[in-house]
Amino acid sequence: MEKPLLDISNLKVSFKSDGTYLNALSGVNLSIYPGESVALVGESGCGKSVTSLSIMRLLKANAKVEGQISFNGKNLLSLGTKEMRKIRGQDVSMIFQEPMSALNPVIRIGDQIGEPLFLHEKLTKRQIKTRVLELLRLVGIARPEEIYREYIHQLSGGMRQRVMIAMAMACKPKLIIADEPTTALDVTVQAQILDLLRNLQKENNMALLLITHDLGVVSEMCERAAVMYAGKIVEESTVDTLFNDPRHPYTKGLISSIPKLEGERNRLKPIPGNVPSLANMPQGCRFAPRCEFAMEQCIHQEPSYMAINKKTSVGCWLERGNNDDRSTATS
């Protein structure tokens, strides 16, 4: 079998605050293969952005990172700053949620898109400009010559995100991480941007890690999806399997809370309860307090995360063959 492009294993991230460390990620495992598109889903605060920023080593200075993130065989967490800089923007690039704040207000759009080219490729100014104009056309921007000279505040939200995409694409990276790339946009524009991203990813055979809390987006964009809850991945599978045969009660809850257009509104049921705070993580399974199937064991002991078949991995006691205990479920 092919080797993964990105292989995150047992990634732990904690943040120092008031002298103590709070765990934001407690052992995340995730692999992405070349050219593959993987979704990372979960409620707000579960650690999706922290995961993506750990890959790029862009977490704030108060973060402590442990574990392994291997990319193309190199452990990113042990690279020197200089080597890491070579990877950023060249092999891995990022698309952020808010293009307005993620792009520099005082640098011309063309120069910003050209920055990764300037940093990673030995090109003349003219060559960079030609490439940037191509990129602008590639992301569907009409009048590239004009836009090249403009500033980010002069564009609409959708156009801004196209600019971000052009910048991320500049060096044809092997992996693009898109952290909720369309959350800040209008619904109609969202679809266009996702289409664009999907097409570019396919055409250039890039891997994509798409972070979102919109499961609708997942089924359209990705082949595989990982579901995250409170700093851990609780289930991972192909998108088809995940939607048709979800195993973890949290995944089931998420799927049944997707609003369906076909008049099924009354069956929409949000998961009761809230995501636990970093300072108050449940001892056993983190989802147990909200889980309708929770058993005695769930409250005391954390289930390990393991493959249950070729496609699916899950971290839940219910998948351990002790189905007989279901009768003693507490809630």
Added chain:
Amino acid sequence: MAAYLVRRILGAFIVLIGISIITFIIAYAVPGDPVRTVVGEKASPEVVEQVRHTMGLDRPVYVQYFSYLNRLAHGDLGFSYYNNQPVTHLISERFGATAVLALSGWAVEIIIGIPLGLLTAVYNRKITDYILSSLAIIGISLPTFWLGMWFIYNISYKMGILPIGGSGDIKNLILPSLTLGIVGAAYYQRLVKTSMLEVFSQDYIRTAHANGASSLRVTFRHGFRNGVIPAVTYAGMDIAFLMGGVVITETVFNYPGIGQLAMQSIQHLDVPVIMATVLLSAICVVVMNFIVDILYFLIDPRISIS
């Protein structure tokens, strides 16, 4: 752009009219009788009235104001009671000296303050920051006159390297501009540090890192222009105030500038000179305000002129 300029110039003109009214009122409100200053304490009441009449000071206030404005429009700032010279002559003689001192002091402030601000922001909460920030706090709390005296005593008097005071040579300029600059630099340092730290926490800085830029490049190419904006505003106002005369520094170093002139004119109740120095300061502020706005436009494309 042209329309904007016309509007700004018109606006500046109105502000200046307002200032001329205020300076006029100041002159009016000054305690003591300017006629007495001219004729002396022993003159008889008849002579006083006579002089008052020839000076036009017995006319209604508004007539006096308009004649003042009229003279102003013709570049006539009146006659110094004390120095017995046309005020324009006095002012132009000293304005050059003050401008040179102000500019060099300002340059010292900026040359020390901005890099210090950058360094303390880049090394925030590290040892470099603690040392430099402490120095800056010492700088900001030094009284100007004390630093000036200290320089005079140690460098001019004891070491005999530089002149004690006066003007006319570059050597005369070094200590006064260092005095001005060291005290003022600390403010730039704080301003730049605060705003750079703010800039460093922005998303576009994270984007710059995500593209693989080095810290140096992130600081200068992606951060500096955004971070220096508050310092530009302040620098504009700062030079305006300095141009209006640096009273303490000029007095300590016996430097013949506007500040010293203003000081003397107040001591001697030399009303035309008081009015002229106030007016000059105001003009400096108005002009610099204008220049800062234009600079803003050049630095920050989000500000559009129209």
